[in-house]
Amino acid sequence: MEGIEPPEGYVRLAGMDTSVYGLEAIFRTCYKFTDRVYLYLSRRTPTEVEVYARARDGAMVGEEIRGDFLNELVDQRVRSDVAKETIKVRELLVAQAFAEANLIDDATEIADYRQDPLGIGKSSV
């Protein structure tokens, strides 16, 4: 499978394995660089994406941009992993923040006060 050729003037910034970085991380990285370069993405194989770039100011796309791009890709992958790992607890804490009831420990809402589930009435003496 050959990718579609980029427009004239674009140089190959990097080819990346989508099973390593993930499309989400690749696109977030590209978005972040759209102030410095124009970007074009092309899928070369089912697991390989190529990114082409042309500098906005007309200069050559140098090693500094390439290096920054690749490092940012790693960071975006890590961010994506952390977000996926913590999504459930994030949704819970945001829901709890705006809820009237206690979503985390409903025992405090439905428990019988005579059973004193939180031990409030117990003396430490």
Next chain:
Amino acid sequence: MSRSSTQEKRPPARTDYELLPFRFMRMSSNRVLLVNEVGEHLFVDNAILHDLVTHQLRTDESHYSDLEGKHFLRNPGSMLPVELLATKYRTKKSFLSGFTRLHMFVVTLRCDHSCLYCQVSRVSPNMHRYDMSIATADRALDLLLHSNAEDIKIEFQGGEPLLNFDVIRHIVGRVASGTTMKRIEYVIATNLSNLTDEMLDFMKHHRITVSTSLDGPANVHDTNRPRPGGNSHELTLNGIDRVRHALGDEGISALMTTTRLSLSHPKEIVDEYLGLGFKSIFLRPTSPFGFAVRTRRAIGYDIKEFLRFYKEALDYILELNMRGVYIEETYAQIILTKILTPYATGFVDLQSPSGAGIGAVAYNYDGDVYASDESRMLAEMGDKMFRLGNVHQHSYDAIFGGETIRALAFASCNESLPGCYECAFQAYCGGDGVRNYVTQGDIIGHRPTSDFCQKNMGIIRHLFNLIDQDGDKLMPIFLSWLVGGAPQATTGIAA
């Protein structure tokens, strides 16, 4: 008990902790800033971040307790950190309760100044048809009193609002003689050139405070704010003195607007505020509305230049504080409140969702209602995209529950905006759909080329660098700004 038997009794280190939501930003080659969901932060090096996210951090390592205490991780199944985070999150978003609290009444477009960066459409002082009528003021006040908010601030604006003082007198008088239980504060944003003793007596009686513009020493102020006679600075100083005499020092505050001329006078501008006894200065860039658009070639600059000016002025302000001279920078104080406390600030320009409509609203002289001061300015430039309705034609529900407010709220939740979603500074920043629309063509905006984003990134990053690199010296000053007083001994307070 022997040391070896004590060590034998210690539980084995665990790595089965669970991550809590956080974002990170690289501050230098080996220094990473971690920020959790409610804005609590920690500086770590690359190795700690690596170990944290790969679950290789051991509970007996020194950083573990810092990360646990600041809610970046939790012991397996522990729900207490989640409850604490939820409470802090709710506190951060407490600005939403009560809905619209800031109501701006544009009582006239008439003005006797021709400020180069004027954000509004102004007309000459003899054009009375641009005054708000009593009938319009009454309808706007009816809407305000319909609001859920118990604490409300009414800000009288213009043009120059003192040129239509009769309407101000009417609105304040109607509230005073009415039966509302709302607690209403008043402020007049004025250039002070038309101030009379009678107005001061009225302000004193009704506890109205004053906000004025002071751009710096006379050469900067008069160039930025021309008027017939060229004596704006002299009139401003005279007005400040008279207001202080009548209302006390707390009765007046001042704001400056940075023009290209201002960029080369950061210390002189700060000294002007100090010399006049102000304890705070708000270093503000020009905004992309009104006359500022037309005069951009003469007074404009790019955001990098503003950041250079800001840092130089802030460095000078911090140096003064270290010498025992108390003066705070207001924007830094707002951001530091978000960094160092869980509290909301009420600053509508830096909220998620933005304050447009849900935090503040502007009633124009003709009865049109706008989601923000900026959207009113946009309307004066010919685009009524963010007009919410008219006080004579639309109900409270139609104005405050309509599609425009909803669209702006949706477009300004930075928790879900491209570029903001993963940003470490998300908890300290906000969205601005109106500014995005004006500067970039749509209300969502494009973060990498956004001046608003660059400005806030630049300032927040600078503050964090100061906290990390010079915290011992600067944290007492920053903390004093949070409580509005001179630095005290503050040992034991963690950054």
